[in-house]
Amino acid sequence: MSHDPPPQRSEDLSPPPPEDLSPQRSGDPAPPEHPEDLPLTPAARRRNRAVAMIVLVTVWVLLWGTLSWANVLGGLVVGMVVLTVFPLPPVTFAGRLHPLPLLRFTLRFLRDLVVASVQIAALALRFGHPPLGAIIAVPLRVRSDLNLTLTAEALSLVPGSLIVEVDRDAGILYVHILGVRDRAEVEQFRRGVLELEARLIEAIGSAQELRLVREHTPPALEGTSR
């Protein structure tokens, strides 16, 4: 998805979708607690729709396989219908794409994916004790929906980790890790999750999110967080 965000800057982060998807929360009337849970300004809403539209048109053109005016116009029509008929909860993309960190994130992600696959394959074929695991809670520094989602997705595809549960209000990911031997390795994984988040924010975050991540670098990985 290679789209440049429109020039106007909107500093609001993630507005919540109308309904809370977390099942455990269904009982309590959780009031919005975060400063980012503010209603969207019209400019931010237009920006959201523009980003969604660009993504939909890109998918449409890729489906047809050739870039032509007919396909682009057809994609615009279909995109408009989709956005009108199925209005999604707003996913705010408040940042902008940074090409170099994005490349770094992608390369590291691909490397991790290969390592993860080989590791699981090796574990599967190994005889002996079943591999040990752990479930850890990792509070993320940037609580926007987009960051939670992308971090969770990337995390599930890199070695050892898998998302079990997400506490959206508190911005906490519950991660199952496989193939650890002791507490120290568990803590190492915890730092790994935060490093992944930092790489992601470096790639697509806004200036505000970047500041948040850089100010709260865990002490043990000072200087290695990129």
Next chain:
Amino acid sequence: MSVDAVLDVVAAVCLLGGALLSLAAGVALVRFPDLLSRMHAAAKPQVLGLLLVLLGCALRLRTGVDVTTLVLVGAFQLATAPVAAHMIGRAGYPHDRIRTDLLITDELAAHLDRLHADRRA
């Protein structure tokens, strides 16, 4: 060797590698001890295996129309596989599908206990 032949060889390597990884994912699904570790197997080697098969197909087909479709297949696989694994893991978690004796620490259990206590209060 011509360029075509080289591409064919690379495509064959990708297809075979992808098939092997998918096989490993299948073996892992059978051999792993509990639901959560099986989800690891479903999420990772399988995704990379599929990506390699797609890459092999793209190298063999070499036409724009087919390649864009393959790109979409790969993108949606990357986007949906972790979600599927997450949903299954979440559905299985509160029940006894998890071997807790294999967990070094479980910080989610503490969180759930807290929530239940809140709800009762």
